Amino acid sequence: MMNYNQKELEALAMIQPVQVNKENVNVDALIYRGHVLRSEYISNGIASLYNKVTGKFAKSRQIAAAKRSLYAMSDRELVDLGITRSEIDYAVEGRRGEKPAPSFWASFKEKLVRAQKARAGYAQLMAMDARQLADIGLVKGDIEAAVHGNTALLANDNLAQASNNNEHRHAV
Known part of the structure; x- marks a missing residue:
C-alpha cells in the first residue's frame, strides 16, 4: 500500500x-x-x-x-x-530511385578529382593575358569566382557580349 x-x-x-x-x-x-x-x-x-x-x-x-x-x-x-x-x-524496400550513399573513399576521391580540375582550370586562366580573358568575358579578378562557379562574385560587372567583328577595320 x-x-x-x-x-x-x-x-x-x-x-x-x-x-x-x-x-x-x-x-x-x-x-x-x-x-x-x-x-x-x-x-x-x-x-x-x-x-x-x-x-x-x-x-x-x-x-x-x-x-x-x-x-x-x-x-x-x-x-x-x-x-x-x-x-x-x-x-x-521502396527506395528504387535513390542511389546508395557513397562510401567515404568514393566521396573523398570525387572531391579530390574536383579540386584537381579546379586547380588546372585556375592555372590555365591565370596563364592568359588580359585580352584573351576579355574575349571570354573575364578579368583577372574573376578567375577565382569563375573556377568555383560563383557568377554572383564576378568582379567584372560588364555583362555585354564581347565584340570581335572588327567593324572598325576596312579592307583597302
Missing part, C-alpha cells in the same frame, strides 16, 4: 472532482481511481510498444520473403518486371 501526502491527495482530487461534505472525503475511492488510471496508462504504453515491435518484425519478414522470391527469378524475368538483380533491394 502506498502512502500519499497532502499535495498528492489534492492532485488526485483534481482528476475527478467530487462533491465534498465538509466533514468527510472518500480518500480511498480517489486513491483507487488514481491506481486504475496509472495501470491503464502503463498497460497502454506496453501494448503500444509491443504492437510497434511486432509490426516491424512482420514487415521485415515480408520484405525478406519478397527479396527471396525475386532473387530466385532469372535475369530475363527480372527485366520483364523492369528491374535488374542489383536493384532488387531498392525495389522491395
Whole structure:
C-alpha cells in the first residue's frame, strides 16, 4: 500500500472532482481511481510498444520473403518486371530511385578529382593575358569566382557580349 501526502491527495482530487461534505472525503475511492488510471496508462504504453515491435518484425519478414522470391527469378524475368538483380533491394524496400550513399573513399576521391580540375582550370586562366580573358568575358579578378562557379562574385560587372567583328577595320 502506498502512502500519499497532502499535495498528492489534492492532485488526485483534481482528476475527478467530487462533491465534498465538509466533514468527510472518500480518500480511498480517489486513491483507487488514481491506481486504475496509472495501470491503464502503463498497460497502454506496453501494448503500444509491443504492437510497434511486432509490426516491424512482420514487415521485415515480408520484405525478406519478397527479396527471396525475386532473387530466385532469372535475369530475363527480372527485366520483364523492369528491374535488374542489383536493384532488387531498392525495389522491395521502396527506395528504387535513390542511389546508395557513397562510401567515404568514393566521396573523398570525387572531391579530390574536383579540386584537381579546379586547380588546372585556375592555372590555365591565370596563364592568359588580359585580352584573351576579355574575349571570354573575364578579368583577372574573376578567375577565382569563375573556377568555383560563383557568377554572383564576378568582379567584372560588364555583362555585354564581347565584340570581335572588327567593324572598325576596312579592307583597302
